[in-house]
Amino acid sequence: MKKRTKLPIILSLLVALFLVLGACSNSDDKNKEEKKEKEHSEMDMNHSSTGDVPEGLKAAENPTYEVGSQAIIESGHMESMKGAEATIVGAFDTTAYAISYTPATGGEKVENHKWIIQEEIKDAGEKTYEPGAEVTVNASHMEGMNGAVAEVESSEKTTVYMVDFTPTTGGEKVRNHKWVTESELSASE
Helix, strand or coil: CHHHHHHHHHHHHHHHHHHHHHHHHHHHHHHHHHHHHHHHHHHHHCCCCCCCCCCCCCECCCCCCCCCCEEEECCCCCCCCCCCEEEEEEEEEEEEEEEEECCCCCCCCEEEEEEEEHHHECCCCCCCCCCCCEEEECCCCCCCCCCCEEEEEEEEEEEEEEEEECCCCCCCCEEEEEEEEHHHEEECC
């Protein structure tokens, strides 16, 4: 009789052990995913640039937001942008593209990156690219972007702005961020 009562106890302990180990494994997977998202978001956070603009890019003649003025960023390219007050550093009339690409340096595919502009597409000329078109990127907003073959997700003829802003989550001021479209800005109060 003693052997029979021990068996259910042992089985119960084994089941409990498997549940604990399974929970730890799920927790590890979740931690890995969170770490990966954090690394990606930290990679995205380095959006400062030298302020150099591509050859042939022309300044907007009558931009809604003039150079030196303030505007509120309404877009969420990265978590810390939305709601930030921006100083307009440059305003240019062009075509902006959302693209998906695999970094030229390897790594995971970047989906629906906003934005590159007409002048940042290799050998683009005046041709506007339609969704699904393959283009070679001639910009280095993010590591591995320059030289990557990308698929155009969408295009928009607009005024694009280069902006300075302090992330809403704190941290260093982002300088010469490229690009924010006119529809992604609103008047500062």
